[in-house]
Amino acid sequence: MLEIKELHKQFGSLHAVKGISFTVEKGEVLGFLGPNGAGKSTTMRMITGFLPPTSGTAIINGHDVVADPIAAKKETGYLPENAPVYSDMTVRAFLSFVAEIRGYSGAERLRRVDAAIESAHLEKVRNQTVSTLSKGYKQRVCFAQAILHDPPILIMDEPTDGLDPNQKQVVRSMIREMASRKVIVVSTHILEEVEAICTRAIIISSGKLVANGTPAELKTRCACHGAVELVFDRASDAMASDLRLLSSASRVESRDNSFTLFPKDPGRLLADVTDLVRQRNWHPTGLRVIEGRLEDVFHDLTLGEETVRKAG
Amino acid sequence: MDFTQNTKAIFKRELRSYFESPVAYVFLVVFLMMTAFLTFAVGRFYENGQADLRGFFFWHPWVFLILVPAAAMRLWAEERRAGTIELLLTMPVTLTQAILGKFLAAWAFLTIALALTFPVFLTTLYLGEPDIGVALAGYFGSVLLAGAYLSVGVLTSAMTRNQVISFVVSVVICLFLLLAGWPPVTDFLVRVAQDHGHLEWLVQGVASFSFMPHFDSIQRGVIALRDLAYYTSLIVFMLFATHLVLENRKAS
Numbered sequence: 001m002l003e004i005k006e007l008h009k010q011f012g013s014l015h016a017v018k019g020i021s022f023t024v025e026k027g028e029v030l031g032f033l034g035p036n037g038a039g040k041s042t043t044m045r046m047i048t049g050f051l052p053p054t055s056g057t058a059i060i061n062g063h064d065v066v067a068d069p070i071a072a073k074k075e076t077g078y079l080p081e082n083a084p085v086y087s088d089m090t091v092r093a094f095l096s097f098v099a100e101i102r103g104y105s106g107a108e109r110l111r112r113v114d115a116a117i118e119s120a121h122l123e124k125v126r127n128q129t130v131s132t133l134s135k136g137y138k139q140r141v142c143f144a145q146a147i148l149h150d151p152p153i154l155i156m157d158e159p160t161d162g163l164d165p166n167q168k169q170v171v172r173s174m175i176r177e178m179a180s181r182k183v184i185v186v187s188t189h190i191l192e193e194v195e196a197i198c199t200r201a202i203i204i205s206s207g208k209l210v211a212n213g214t215p216a217e218l219k220t221r222c223a224c225h226g227a228v229e230l231v232f233d234r235a236s237d238a239m240a241s242d243l244r245l246l247s248s249a250s251r252v253e254s255r256d257n258s259f260t261l262f263p264k265d266p267g268r269l270l271a272d273v274t275d276l277v278r279q280r281n282w283h284p285t286g287l288r289v290i291e292g293r294l295e296d297v298f299h300d301l302t303l304g305e306e307t308v309r310k311a312g
Numbered sequence: 313m314d315f316t317q318n319t320k321a322i323f324k325r326e327l328r329s330y331f332e333s334p335v336a337y338v339f340l341v342v343f344l345m346m347t348a349f350l351t352f353a354v355g356r357f358y359e360n361g362q363a364d365l366r367g368f369f370f371w372h373p374w375v376f377l378i379l380v381p382a383a384a385m386r387l388w389a390e391e392r393r394a395g396t397i398e399l400l401l402t403m404p405v406t407l408t409q410a411i412l413g414k415f416l417a418a419w420a421f422l423t424i425a426l427a428l429t430f431p432v433f434l435t436t437l438y439l440g441e442p443d444i445g446v447a448l449a450g451y452f453g454s455v456l457l458a459g460a461y462l463s464v465g466v467l468t469s470a471m472t473r474n475q476v477i478s479f480v481v482s483v484v485i486c487l488f489l490l491l492a493g494w495p496p497v498t499d500f501l502v503r504v505a506q507d508h509g510h511l512e513w514l515v516q517g518v519a520s521f522s523f524m525p526h527f528d529s530i531q532r533g534v535i536a537l538r539d540l541a542y543y544t545s546l547i548v549f550m551l552f553a554t555h556l557v558l559e560n561r562k563a564s
Binding site: 045048049050052070071073074076078080081082084085086087088089093097098100101102103142145 | 317318321322324325328329332333394395396398399401402403404405406559
């Protein structure tokens with residue numbers, strides 16, 4: 001289990017991380033979202049023991065990273081931003097060095113290195129010098145070192161950054177494979193990735209945690225969640241005014257021949273609209289309920305606008 | 313993990329890394345050629361007709377001044393530039409183990425470079441009857457001197473992510489530490505000090521911080537505790553300062 005307690009970080013007068021707390025259990029994949037400069041990497045660096053927090057701490061499987069950093073680091077695997085690797089070593093030599101630091105020797109070390117190479121699909125390049133590898137392979141080498149010791153806690157900072165779509169899929173499937181056995185925290189900008197692999201997501205903005213929930217829960221925080229879209233061959237002004245009279249709609253937008261009704265009361269809106277369609281004997285060519293979009297929730301929460309409906 | 317295990321792992325990695333780069337071989341060749349040139353041509357080794365290595369060791373403080381900072385500059389600057397410092401320091405290793413491992417690897421590399429000058433030693437053995445004890449003391453003193461220069465280089469390397477800056481600052485500091493005890497400089501300063509209020513003691517005091525007097529005394533074949541203490545405390549001080557610098561600068 002990973003517990004983050006009131007982490008603060010100040011760089012001189014810059015208060016980069018302002019009291020972030022959250023917990024992640026085994027089997028969860030937590031998505032770490034936020035604009036650039038929000039404090040995601042700084043938070044991850046504090047969790048992994050690279051940066052000392054100004055106050056607060058992270059408890060990694062019971063080990064306090066500030067009080068007992070070595071024990072905490074033993075249980076952590078970390079893929080830093082930009083996937084740094086010692087570029088003058090071969091893949092095998094690099095992973096062997098990591099295995100040595102992680103405490104393995106002899107046959108066990110060889111076994112672990114081979115297993116990591118296999119998990120990260122690096123067989124083809126095992127004897128190549130890292131500096132000659134493409135970005136996708138370098139990322140996977142760094143991924144391999146993070147999982148080599150089978151850590152219960154895995155922290156990954158933008159693991160699919162700069163990879164082509166196929167490579168992204170490879171990394172995501174690697175994460176999914178391990179998800180049930182570990183606590184995984186993944187920071188990303190790619191919202192579809194959050195929906196693809198994360199069981200929960202938190203959004204960080206200007207150093208503060210502004211949202212914490214499953215992707216589905218977060219989507220309901222969007223103003224457009226539960227909105228109803230009506231499409232006609234030919235819409236009329238009469239239709240527009242009728243629709244605007246619905247009490248369960250907060251706002252109606254019309255464009256070309258379609259209307260989007262934003263819900264004041266999402267539970268009732270669809271029923272009210274379908275009732276109205278039947279009463280007036282309209283024949284829409286399309287009717288659908290819009291699910292909230294993470295982009296909108298992200299935008300609203302991180303740019304501070306108040307179009308977000310309060311939860312509940 | 314056991315303290316020495318981690319240090320050893322980092323030591324091995326760093327030493328291998330030296331030899332995997334062509335720069336190391338260039339360094340070795342330059343070092344060997346420079347010392348040979350200075351010993352035989354400039355130092356007039358054959359003309360002197362003495363079967364000792366004083367004319368060989370004499371040049372080391374000056375050769376090290378340029379070459380040791382060059383060997384040291386990549387130790388931490390490169391880690392910070394490449395971002396691998398974030399990888400290293402999130403592993404279950406202490407900063408002390410990392411600093412020691414890298415320092416010892418660089419020192420081993422320099423010791424190997426010194427060991428490769430054995431043909432000069434063989435030459436004196438062949439041509440005459442050198443005092444082997446003095447010669448070995450000379451090598452020992454040189455190794456210590458290299459370690460001292462190296463510790464300065466390690467500190468400057470930790471202070472920047474730019475290897476060139478590390479090199480230049482390191483050379484300047486080492487030059488100061490060398491010249492403060494170099495007889496032509498101290499003689500001049502003593503004369504000045506005498507004229508301005510009998511401050512010779514101050515000059516002598518600063519001179520004792522210099523590499524030169526401690527190197528010279530070992531070259532005479534005497535390995536005194538005072539000189540060992542000097543080298544040890546200088547190296548420890550520099551590595552301790554490195555620890556402080558790295559702790560405060562990890563992120564940037």
